[in-house]
Amino acid sequence: MSMKIESTKILKKMTTEYFQSFFPKEGKRPLTAWCSSIGPSEILTAMGFQVYYPENHGALLGATRTSNDHIPKAHSIGYHPDICSYLSSDIGAYLNGQTPLTKTYGIPEIPKPDLLVYSTNQCREVQDWFGFYEKEFGAKMIGISSPWKLGVMGSEEVTYVKNQLKEMIKTIEDHFKLKLDPQKLKEVVGLSAESSKLWKTFLRKAKSTPAPFSFFDGCIQMAPAVVLRGRADAVEYYKTLNGEVDQYLATNPPSTKPEFRLYWDGMPIWGKLRFFSDLFKENNTTVVGSTYCDSWIFDCLDGDNPLESMAMAYTRIFINRSEEIKEATLKNMYEEYDCDGMIFHDSKTCPYNSNNRFCLPQRLSDKFNIPNLVIDGDLNDLRCFSEEQTVTAVESFLEQLRIDKL
Numbered sequence: 001m002s003m004k005i006e007s008t009k010i011l012k013k014m015t016t017e018y019f020q021s022f023f024p025k026e027g028k029r030p031l032t033a034w035c036s037s038i039g040p041s042e043i044l045t046a047m048g049f050q051v052y053y054p055e056n057h058g059a060l061l062g063a064t065r066t067s068n069d070h071i072p073k074a075h076s077i078g079y080h081p082d083i084c085s086y087l088s089s090d091i092g093a094y095l096n097g098q099t100p101l102t103k104t105y106g107i108p109e110i111p112k113p114d115l116l117v118y119s120t121n122q123c124r125e126v127q128d129w130f131g132f133y134e135k136e137f138g139a140k141m142i143g144i145s146s147p148w149k150l151g152v153m154g155s156e157e158v159t160y161v162k163n164q165l166k167e168m169i170k171t172i173e174d175h176f177k178l179k180l181d182p183q184k185l186k187e188v189v190g191l192s193a194e195s196s197k198l199w200k201t202f203l204r205k206a207k208s209t210p211a212p213f214s215f216f217d218g219c220i221q222m223a224p225a226v227v228l229r230g231r232a233d234a235v236e237y238y239k240t241l242n243g244e245v246d247q248y249l250a251t252n253p254p255s256t257k258p259e260f261r262l263y264w265d266g267m268p269i270w271g272k273l274r275f276f277s278d279l280f281k282e283n284n285t286t287v288v289g290s291t292y293c294d295s296w297i298f299d300c301l302d303g304d305n306p307l308e309s310m311a312m313a314y315t316r317i318f319i320n321r322s323e324e325i326k327e328a329t330l331k332n333m334y335e336e337y338d339c340d341g342m343i344f345h346d347s348k349t350c351p352y353n354s355n356n357r358f359c360l361p362q363r364l365s366d367k368f369n370i371p372n373l374v375i376d377g378d379l380n381d382l383r384c385f386s387e388e389q390t391v392t393a394v395e396s397f398l399e400q401l402r403i404d405k406l
């Protein structure tokens, strides 16, 4: 049903180069900053840091199904089983002295941080997660405190975050004896804006019927949008990827419509991407869009207005919005993608990105007649997920959709 994306070979080469650049064959290791995945990484890049994203490492632990080797280690030192399993996978792997980066990208260990920067725009977990490494490595840590769960955003919230970004720049300048070049920041934010636009263009191509790729392909293709943000290679990659999809669509005109098109809300279950991809394919269904992949679309980033646009972009993210905004966003995306139903992933250890817990599925069903299914699982901890129960639930849901269509 979906195309085979050849650009993935380029992606693999790029991500390998990215990880290996933390460990150059000659010369000193680069000054390294860790950043939460929707943190202000453009400032760090513009100041000359090589930026590493622990959540990306968490996702890799999940995707390689090694998380459950490490989660118990973090629990054994006091991290509760209900908190983020990215955190417990990552800290557990660190304590066990292991990382999938070695096998996947050929680097000896995780890159050690000189600086840790997080934003609470997504959750509080990142603060404690980064705090662990602050103590472990004696690195400088800076937190951006974000206003939470916003409805309509005003200039007050943006100014509040923008002022913290200014303060952060000053702290880094003083601590590392560096100077931010404003021109460089404009350039980096401009590149981030461009790659974000191209990422969105790619994702929206799944509006075609049949969709050329699924949410599960998007979970692979999103790597540059996350870890290469603000760099020219991310822009080049998404141009190539979009070119490949356009070519595919031109030579594979619309034919048979897949029976069902679904929208996915919430985190992926990293260790089960193939399982879900196969399950939906077998049922002639495509998951065409997701709130998760959309999380790295930053429409308002603007190289000509870097700090204010970053403050705006990183505060208005979906995970950080009110129930009303989330409801309206999901309804719009459902319609835009011409969907037949919606899946909510109730991710056991990420309440922030599990949107089924405050009646949103019921409201979408009652107000807009959007059929939906809640799947129990977790982003990384596979003990919270049952293949058998999921197959039964998904197939019953699709059967109900079929009956409703008669």
Ligand code: SF4
Residues within 6 Å of the ligand: 055, 084, 085, 086, 087, 122, 123, 124, 125, 126, 267, 349, 350, 351, 352, 353, 379
């Ligand atoms: S948003 Fe969820 S998955 Fe991401 S770091 Fe926070 S708790 Fe973990």
